[in-house]
Amino acid sequence: MKINWGTGIVIAFALFMSFILYFVFEVQSNSKYDNDLVVEEYYKHDSHFQDEMARIQNAHDLQQRPSITYTEKGVKIAFPATFENDKVKGNVLLYRPSNKKFDFDTQIALTNSALLIPQKKLIKGRWDVNMEWEYKGTKYLSKEVIYVN
Structure with a gap:
């Protein structure tokens, strides 16, 4: 199967977005990365x-x-x-x-x-x-x- 350049770009964008989303979810769910407010209210x-x-x-x-x-x-x-x-x-x-x-x-x-x-x-x-x-x-x-x- 041959992949043209348009399909390659879509695959590259999908992989990049998956990579970014993985790190966003990792930081939000892991207690090691504490992201509290400096001042409550x-x-x-x-x-x-x-x-x-x-x-x-x-x-x-x-x-x-x-x-x-x-x-x-x-x-x-x-x-x-x-x-x-x-x-x-x-x-x-x-x-x-x-x-x-x-x-x-x-x-x-x-x-x-x-x-x-x-x-x-x-x-x-x-x-x-x-x-x-x-x-x-x-x-x-x-x-x-x-x-x-």
Whole structure:
């Protein structure tokens, strides 16, 4: 049987489409390829964008800002000494972009104007730190990226 060039093109397209569909189904059905959203309910999250930007601006306008650093003991969040420990309220979200199973929240409870998140809670790699806090009725938001070694 002789195959002309038109039949060859149709066969080539069919094989190529089968190849692509195989990989699409493989990625969607295999749990090894995790394709979660970065933020659940992102439409609701984006509707509060202006409020978030105002809180970021409040944090940026501070004369002395809290610092977020990584030490061998863990992640240290140090507030300026001028802040009263008992008036700072809020939480810290440590977000792992590569795997949301490692994400966790911590309430801000200052000791000597600092908060320490222990090393045992962290794994090596990149962490996005979102710190939302309130001090004397003003809301603030700080976002930083740290790398744990």
